[in-house]
Amino acid sequence: MPVPTVDWVGGLDGSFKVIDQTLLPTRYEIIDLDTVEQAWEAIRKLRVRGAPALGVAAGFSVVVGVRNWTGSDPEKFLAEVERVCLYIGTSRPTAVNLFWALDRMRRCAQIHRAQSVPAIKQALLDEAKLILAEDKDICRRLGAHAVKLIHDGAHILTHCNAGGLATADFGTALAGIFTAHEAGLSVHVYVDETRPLLQGSRLTAWELMNAGIETTLICDNMAGFVLSRGEVDLVITGADRIAANGDTANKIGTYGLAVLACHHRVPFYVAAPVSTFDLAIRSGAEIPIEQRAASEVTDLCGVRLAPEGVGVLNPAFDVTPHELITGIITELGVISHPDVATVSALLGKRS
Ligand code: MRU
Numbered sequence: 001m002p003v004p005t006v007d008w009v010g011g012l013d014g015s016f017k018v019i020d021q022t023l024l025p026t027r028y029e030i031i032d033l034d035t036v037e038q039a040w041e042a043i044r045k046l047r048v049r050g051a052p053a054l055g056v057a058a059g060f061s062v063v064v065g066v067r068n069w070t071g072s073d074p075e076k077f078l079a080e081v082e083r084v085c086l087y088i089g090t091s092r093p094t095a096v097n098l099f100w101a102l103d104r105m106r107r108c109a110q111i112h113r114a115q116s117v118p119a120i121k122q123a124l125l126d127e128a129k130l131i132l133a134e135d136k137d138i139c140r141r142l143g144a145h146a147v148k149l150i151h152d153g154a155h156i157l158t159h160c161n162a163g164g165l166a167t168a169d170f171g172t173a174l175a176g177i178f179t180a181h182e183a184g185l186s187v188h189v190y191v192d193e194t195r196p197l198l199q200g201s202r203l204t205a206w207e208l209m210n211a212g213i214e215t216t217l218i219c220d221n222m223a224g225f226v227l228s229r230g231e232v233d234l235v236i237t238g239a240d241r242i243a244a245n246g247d248t249a250n251k252i253g254t255y256g257l258a259v260l261a262c263h264h265r266v267p268f269y270v271a272a273p274v275s276t277f278d279l280a281i282r283s284g285a286e287i288p289i290e291q292r293a294a295s296e297v298t299d300l301c302g303v304r305l306a307p308e309g310v311g312v313l314n315p316a317f318d319v320t321p322h323e324l325i326t327g328i329i330t331e332l333g334v335i336s337h338p339d340v341a342t343v344s345a346l347l348g349k350r351s
Contacts, residue, residue: 004030005165006048006056006132012067012125016060018048021165025206036065036084043091043098046197050166051240051276052135055097059128061088062105067121077117081109081124093288094249094317096241096278101131132168138273139169141331146176146236146271149329150187154180154233157190157223157261160251161203162238162271172271173238174207176329181213188214190226194251195219196296196314220253227264235261236329239272246322246338247284248272252315258324267326274330277347282340284319292316 007017016033022045023029031047033039039061042048048057065084069077085102092098108127112120150156162173170178180187189208194200201217208215218226226232235257241249248254248270261268281287294312298304306312328335328343335346 005050006053006060006168008060008063008125008129008132012063012121016064018042018057019165020047021049021203022047024165024202033061033064036061036087039064040088040091043088049199050161051095051097051238052138052167052172052273053165054092054095055101055275056128056132056135056168058088058098058101059105059131062102063121063125063128066124069117069121072117074113074115074117074120077120078109078113081106081120092290094240094290095276097273097275100275101128104131135168135273138275138331139167139171139175142172142271142273142329143170143175143179145331145334146269146329147179147183147185149234149267149269149327149334150176150180150185151233152185153187154185155188155190155231157192157226157232157235157257158204159192159200159220159223159235159237159254159257160194161199161207162236163204163207165203165207166238171207171238172273172329173236174204175271176236177208177213178211181211186214188216190216190218190223190232192220192223192253192257193217194253196292199251220256223257224260227260227266230264232261232264232266234267234269234326236269236271239270239276239328240317241287242270242272242277242328242338242343243281243283243287244277244279244343245283245340246325246328246335246343247287248320248322248325248328249284249287249289249317250320252318255318255320255324258320262324268320268324269327269329269334270320270325271329274332274347277343279344279347284321287317287319289318290316
């Protein structure tokens, strides 16, 4: 069963709720984000995370940011919407879904600018709820395409968390796995623990085990071992931003995994909704990569493990060149051998 990763309960005076993912798997706690500052902090600290979930969260963050604005001039209200969108956009730079959702909220405010401020506020809430509903539908459609790549008895390797906790339903990379399991196929998943923040061991293993799917946790540096022994049929990961040529940014470590999969001739798939494509950029070289605090690398669960004063690099994402990607699974179908031509051929079909 999907978990209520990000949700809105009630009308304009209702509550914006997320699962605090920093506490999982030891504590399952749903928190209310009542102010835009709380929403910004929740995104920045990865209480809510994963590209599609960040898109949904961005929409609701705008609503909490503007709903208590007291003026009555729609033009001044639109300026306030813009201010809040710019602020939310400073929370995390790489997942394009966040910016895609902010642009939808901006456009929504523009479309309704001739109406009263309360009517524009209501339209913004409706738009954010629509982004949520669409994401649920996208996960199901993506899962229906992904399951065709999975045979009974398949061994699948995944990295980070691209499951229900990263979306509004049952994920992108995990969508095919959950669909296969629901259809009665036997699947076994190797889960990379995903240092430094352990989204694999804390979140993906938790989700898969809750669903009753056979799960084997490995440290990131064990992926080569299992691939070299022929124990993996395919690799599926999520994505945070995909350039027009198919180059894909995803959680740090994905690129190394793709190189290993290529070396061992194991198919390497990326699963992502169309909203994760950034066709304005030509290649992965243009994708902004989030750099995070050194303490995420030097410390584990609040305990310092590295010598004081050591230099640290902590990029949260890397870019996998399109040549290493067997296919990108979207809600519209699978882009085999992604490049400029195959990406635009599929995305051109969008209605
Ligand atoms: O830093 P995170 O946890 O937000 O990174 C998440 C990932 O890299 C996911 O693989 C990606 O967002 C796809 S989620 C469906």
